[in-house]
Amino acid sequence: MDIIHTLALETMQKNKQALIFAPSRASAEKTAEEISKLTHMNYPEFEETVLKAASTPTKQCKRLSQCIKKGIAFHHAGLLQKQKDLIEDEFKSGKVKIICCTPTLAAGMSLPAFRVIIKSLKRYSGKWGMDWIPVLEYMQMAGRAGRPEYEAFGEAITVAKNDAERDEIYERYVCGEPEEIYSKLAVEPVLRTYVLSLISSGIVRNEKSMKEFFAKTFWAHQFKDMAKLEGIMDKMLSLLEEWKFVSIDGSEGDFVSANDMNKSRTTRATRIGRRVSELYLDPLTAKYIIDCISEFNENKNTYSLLHMVSNTLEMRPLLRVKVKEHDMIQDELVKNYELLLQEEPSAFDLEYGEFCNSIKTTLFFDAWINEKDEDYCMETYGVRPGEIRMKLETADWLLYATEELGKILERKDVVKAVRSLRIRVKNGVKEELLLLLKLKNIGRVRARRMYSNGIKDLGDVKKADVTTLGQILGKNIALDVKKQVGEDIKEVPKRTRKGQLSIQKY
DNA sequence: GGACGGTGAAACTTCAGGTTGCCTC
DNA sequence: GAAGTTTCACCGTCC
Numbered sequence: 217m218d219i220i221h222t223l224a225l226e227t228m229q230k231n232k233q234a235l236i237f238a239p240s241r242a243s244a245e246k247t248a249e250e251i252s253k254l255t256h257m258n259y260p261e262f263e264e265t266v267l268k269a270a271s272t273p274t275k276q277c278k279r280l281s282q283c284i285k286k287g288i289a290f291h292h293a294g295l296l297q298k299q300k301d302l303i304e305d306e307f308k309s310g311k312v313k314i315i316c317c318t319p320t321l322a323a324g325m326s327l328p329a330f331r332v333i334i335k336s337l338k339r340y341s342g343k344w345g346m347d348w349i350p351v352l353e354y355m356q357m358a359g360r361a362g363r364p365e366y367e368a369f370g371e372a373i374t375v376a377k378n379d380a381e382r383d384e385i386y387e388r389y390v391c392g393e394p395e396e397i398y399s400k401l402a403v404e405p406v407l408r409t410y411v412l413s414l415i416s417s418g419i420v421r422n423e424k425s426m427k428e429f430f431a432k433t434f435w436a437h438q439f440k441d442m443a444k445l446e447g448i449m450d451k452m453l454s455l456l457e458e459w460k461f462v463s464i465d466g467s468e469g470d471f472v473s474a475n476d477m478n479k480s481r482t483t484r485a486t487r488i489g490r491r492v493s494e495l496y497l498d499p500l501t502a503k504y505i506i507d508c509i510s511e512f513n514e515n516k517n518t519y520s521l522l523h524m525v526s527n528t529l530e531m532r533p534l535l536r537v538k539v540k541e542h543d544m545i546q547d548e549l550v551k552n553y554e555l556l557l558q559e560e561p562s563a564f565d566l567e568y569g570e571f572c573n574s575i576k577t578t579l580f581f582d583a584w585i586n587e588k589d590e591d592y593c594m595e596t597y598g599v600r601p602g603e604i605r606m607k608l609e610t611a612d613w614l615l616y617a618t619e620e621l622g623k624i625l626e627r628k629d630v631v632k633a634v635r636s637l638r639i640r641v642k643n644g645v646k647e648e649l650l651l652l653l654k655l656k657n658i659g660r661v662r663a664r665r666m667y668s669n670g671i672k673d674l675g676d677v678k679k680a681d682v683t684t685l686g687q688i689l690g691k692n693i694a695l696d697v698k699k700q701v702g703e704d705i706k707e708v709p710k711r712t713r714k715g716q717l718s719i720q721k722y
Numbered sequence: 723g724g725a726c727g728g729t730g731a732a733a734c735t736t737c738a739g740g741t742t743g744c745c746t747c
Numbered sequence: 748g749a750a751g752t753t754t755c756a757c758c759g760t761c762c
Binding site: 239240241242243292293318319320322323339340341342346349400409494495496497530533536538539540606610612613614616617620656 | 747
Binding site: 246336345346 | 748749750751752
């Protein structure tokens with residue numbers, strides 16, 4: 217039997233719990249599944265919570281439910297929040313004995329266990345193939361062992377393949393020093409955003425004060441080479457000016473030396489620049505969206521807009537095109553070429569792969585707004601439920617930003633198109649259901665049910681008979697919906713009366 | 723004799739995470 | 748680079 221399995225079983229025999237860190241999601245899931253087949257615990261009540269988290273249980277949901285009912289779980293970013301909550305809570309309560317996870321659980325949430333088992337300290341990294349993970353990360357994982365309130369100590373176990381690897385692990389991790397912490401400010405998107413926001417909020421009024429401000433940051437402290445740093449900021453500033461988010465006026469004040477002339481020119485955010493900053497958008501993305509807006513016309517549609525958001529930095533990491541999907545994506549690219557709002561890079565361009573990924577991401581969004589469910593998206597595009605939620609949220613935010621920029625640019629057509637698309641993205645519905653979604657408590661499922669029963673707009677809701685509506689939506693919702701269209705029907709359903717009685721009682 | 727099913731090795735794929743953005747009825 | 752997954756040839760069994 218696998219050493220990991222042995223360790224897991226042994227932990228449970230001691231009536232203790234363990235976290236097992238795996239280097240990939242597939243590995244976490246497989247390990248959990250294997251261990252779950254070796255245990256005899258039974259918590260049938262977890263099954264329902266796990267399966268009901270998504271509108272339709274996906275393969276992943278089913279797999280998790282099979283594991284967790286035996287007290288073993290897997291945990292990674294592809295899970296829905298509800299599922300992650302359940303796993304974390306029940307691990308704390310002691311019912312879930314083993315969690316096989318990716319580094320999700322290493323940082324953030326505090327979930328101590330008696331034993332931490334690290335399957336491998338190597339992980340795939342694009343350039344170098346398999347590579348050692350940072351010492352800092354090892355410490356994060358190992359540090360999950362030993363809960364101060366229950367245990368006097370904890371165990372962190374890593375598995376080595378052979379003696380040589382054992383020695384290397386000991387040297388590198390057990391005796392190793394954690395890496396230096398580096399400022400994230402130096403990343404261009406962050407820098408662009410900060411420069412604009414400093415100018416927009418008036419904290420910084422000219423180049424000189426901007427440089428003074430940055431000189432005090434941790435970034436400058438680490439970077440040391442102020443000349444190079446100023447060069448980067450000059451570049452940022454002229455970019456912001458070129459994109460018309462910032463305007464640079466003539467010199468300000470009389471008592472400046474000739475040398476400082478340029479540096480004292482007042483920098484101000486333009487109207488659109490201010491909005492970009494308020495939206496907390498990366499100026500590069502804002503510029504990109506503005507360019508796309510100007511390309512938008514009556515021949516473009518929701519697909520165009522979905523692709524626009526799919527092709528941003530914020531949407532990354534994108535859904536990856538798999539080997540078998542390559543032809544399909546190519547066909548799609550040719551088919552909908554006319555709808556795109558920006559030029560397709562050349563097939564030899566480095567960016568081309570990402571561009572294909574953006575097309576795949578668009579296809580997923582398109583499926584979603586055409587009422588395909590989580591299970592379909594996972595089977596067709598390989599997006600897991602947890603990622604679906606994250607992507608939809610990002611798309612909504614970017615579309616909101618597009619709407620706002622559209623307003624400033626006085627593009628009513630764009631604003632109108634984006635507004636309805638946002639509702640469709642949020643709810644995952646076709647356009648025909650939009651009218652019904654105006655009702656409270658009506659989402660994609662109920663709206664679809666109404667529509668297929670011939671109730672297609674608010675007028676139909678008014679015309680509809682309460683009993684029929686009740687059959688479609690349930691009595692309480694039906695009454696509520698009727699009320700929303702201005703018909704306050706007095707008939708009180710039995711359940712409500714009971715509720716009221718019990719309220720009076722207590 | 724042919725359909726089906728189980729087995730295992732070779733061939734092929736793919737590979738963690740998630741800041742905090744906005745507005746609102 | 749390695750684990751996980753899919754594919755495919757092979758063999759035995761059953762009808």
